[in-house]
Every structure is written in structure tokens, then in C-alpha cells.
Amino acid sequence: MTVGVVWFNAMEVLTWAGLWLAGWGPNAVLSLVGGYRFVAQGLAYELPLMFALISAAAGAQSLSVAGIAAAQRGHLWFAAWMPAAFAVYLASVYAFSFFGPFGYPAGRDLAGGVLAELSGPDRLVFQAGRWLLLTAGAGMAVPLFLGGGAGPGLPAWAWSAVKTLAVLLALVWARRRLPVIRADRYAEVAWVVLMPLAILQALAVALVVLTTGGTP
Amino acid sequence: MTAVFWVLAPLAAASGVMVFRFASMARVTISLLVSFLASGGLLIGLGLAYLGTVVILMMVMEMVIMAVFMMAYMMNPAGLVAMSMVHNRRGSLAISAATFALLAAGIFATRWPHRAGAPPRDPTFRLGAALMGPQMLTMVTLGFTLLATMVGAVVLATHRGRYDRFGDDLKRRAPSDPARGGVGR
Numbered sequence: 001m002t003v004g005v006v007w008f009n010a011m012e013v014l015t016w017a018g019l020w021l022a023g024w025g026p027n028a029v030l031s032l033v034g035g036y037r038f039v040a041q042g043l044a045y046e047l048p049l050m051f052a053l054i055s056a057a058a059g060a061q062s063l064s065v066a067g068i069a070a071a072q073r074g075h076l077w078f079a080a081w082m083p084a085a086f087a088v089y090l091a092s093v094y095a096f097s098f099f100g101p102f103g104y105p106a107g108r109d110l111a112g113g114v115l116a117e118l119s120g121p122d123r124l125v126f127q128a129g130r131w132l133l134l135t136a137g138a139g140m141a142v143p144l145f146l147g148g149g150a151g152p153g154l155p156a157w158a159w160s161a162v163k164t165l166a167v168l169l170a171l172v173w174a175r176r177r178l179p180v181i182r183a184d185r186y187a188e189v190a191w192v193v194l195m196p197l198a199i200l201q202a203l204a205v206a207l208v209v210l211t212t213g214g215t216p
Numbered sequence: 217m218t219a220v221f222w223v224l225a226p227l228a229a230a231s232g233v234m235v236f237r238f239a240s241m242a243r244v245t246i247s248l249l250v251s252f253l254a255s256g257g258l259l260i261g262l263g264l265a266y267l268g269t270v271v272i273l274m275m276v277m278e279m280v281i282m283a284v285f286m287m288a289y290m291m292n293p294a295g296l297v298a299m300s301m302v303h304n305r306r307g308s309l310a311i312s313a314a315t316f317a318l319l320a321a322g323i324f325a326t327r328w329p330h331r332a333g334a335p336p337r338d339p340t341f342r343l344g345a346a347l348m349g350p351q352m353l354t355m356v357t358l359g360f361t362l363l364a365t366m367v368g369a370v371v372l373a374t375h376r377g378r379y380d381r382f383g384d385d386l387k388r389r390a391p392s393d394p395a396r397g398g399v400g401r
Binding site for chain 2: 001002003006007009010013014016017020021024036039042043046063184185188189192193
């Protein structure tokens, strides 16, 4: 697909509708509050994430995932010279799978929030989807920021799998070591700190591409 | 493409109709969202991958935000109580029928030009070049107008101004806000 990055963004945003529906569906207070919490969080994390994706796409001058991975071949990985975009991206992976510091919509103070009314196969499917979102986010970090399948010795698919597993392990390891952030507090951090940071990062990438005509 | 059309076009139309049949704000929102998603799929089927994907992306966000604000400020809390989505039945029927007839007549009455040349290899790039090249001034003006409108709407909507936050002589160092933010103020 020629616009893979935009497609990834669109599919990740579907969580907004899905999670709000999951909160509204059971007709119960706590799960609905959990759904609303996710929307509040979404309004905060989505725009910095978009600018992080824009940074990677602008650095490669391509909206296709394969094109972005190919642009890093033989060059510095994007994670190395777009550290702010990479950090914002990793935080957003937690946010759209509502794990770790962004576990507020399924918080214990809400008796599980969006998970409160789910049990049996429903809960299994829901939790599996949540882990899939985390894994997909970790997998997408590889072509966007970590050079895709580039690496010595092993074939490209093996390097992609190794890198995906490494990112996933790091995310899972840090998951319970970070405190949960309240959505209202994160909203201010996102709009006052992360947004300007992400915009400056995109500007820096654009300037580098304009002056050097490519990637460093 | 024909198969895609015959799956998505009836879906878009049917879920559009259901917007006026459902009696719950939440169902209406999701129904409208399905209609927009099907329209985005149709655009992708027409070869406009970027445009279709952006429609999907923006519509999901817009519909969820709309649901939250409609329910929070206008309708019953949480959209859980049944309510009618139809107002001014006769008037709106007349307007929509006339608009539909006008647009349909336009489609059939127009003498459509034949395509000259082949479509560009990368329509997204050509679209961006057209918008950001000769139309740059228009886009910049549009961007500033939209931003000014948003800031103005927020200023008009909020009941707390800078004098409430920083005191009558604006000398308070840390604003006094009902909810503390995340950057330690």
C-alpha cells in the first residue's frame, strides 16, 4: 500500500470508536466511565503521535512503510536522529493499547473500567485484541524507526522479528514499572510539552531533508 | 471495483438511513460512522488511497468526539435514554428531496468531458503539489482563519478568563485553576 503509514494511523484510531463502544455496550456506569476516559486520553495522545509518524514519513519522503524502511538502509536509523518522535511513538503504543502508564481506562479504581463487565470469551477476545494492539505497535516501530529488516547475518524477516520482539519485551518490562497517569494530567503534558516537542522534531527533520536532500 | 461498490455503496446508504431510524445517540453516531467508513472504502476502491484513508481516519475521530460532546452537553447523559433523531419532519423531507433531485439531475444533465491523458502515477503527491504550490496563499489564509475561529470559539465558550486565573491585576504567578494540570502548575 502506498499510504501505509496513514492506514496504520487510521486503524489505530479505530480503537477510539471500539473502546468507547465497549464501554457503552454493557449499559453499566463503570465501563462507560472507562470508555470516556479513553476518549479523553485519545484527544491528548493522538496529535503528538501523528507528528511522530509525520517525522518518520518526512524523513523518508514516503508514506509507504516499505519506503520508510528502505530509506534507512545504509543510513542512520530514524530512532537515532529523531529521538523525540521515537519516544512519543513508544508512549503512544502504550496509549492506544491502554497498557502501563496509560492503563487509566481500565484502571483498578474503576473496578477494571472498560473491562469491568466483560467475562468469559468476551473478555478473552477483548484482552487478546489489546495485546495485539501492543504487538502491532511494537512491530510498526521496526520499519518506522529501527531500520526495518536491516542487520548483519540473518535475513530481513528474521531481523524484523527479532527487533519486534525486543521492542515488545521492553514495553512489557516497563509496563508495570511506570505509574498510571490520570487523563486530565496527561492532557496538559501532551498539549503543553509533547505537542511543541513533536512539531519541533518534525521541523528539524524537514530542515535536515531540505538541506541535505536525503537522510544522514 | 464493481464488487467493492456493490458491497460498500448499499452499506453507506443503508447506515445513512439508519441514522434517522435509531432512537439512541450512541447508535446514531456509530451508524453515521459506518456510512462514512463505507464512503472512505469507496474512495480507496476508486484508486484514491490517501484520500480514502484520511476520510476513515478523520471520521472515526470526529464521530467519537461528536458523540462525547452531543451526549455531554446537549442530550441525556451517556445517550442511554431513547430519543427521536428527527426534527421538522416535513421541512427537512422537502429540503432533502429537492437537494437530491437537483444533484441527481445535475449528474445526468452534465456533459461529462472525456479523460485527456493518463492519471498521474502518484495522485497524493500531485494533490499536495497542487494545494501547496499555486494555492499556497489560499491554504495559509484558510489555516489562520480556522485557527482564529477555534481560539475565538474557545474564548467565547469558557467562563473563566485570565482575570479569574491570574487575579485582577494579573500578578498571580501560578494560575488558580479548579483542576491542577500535569506540568506542576
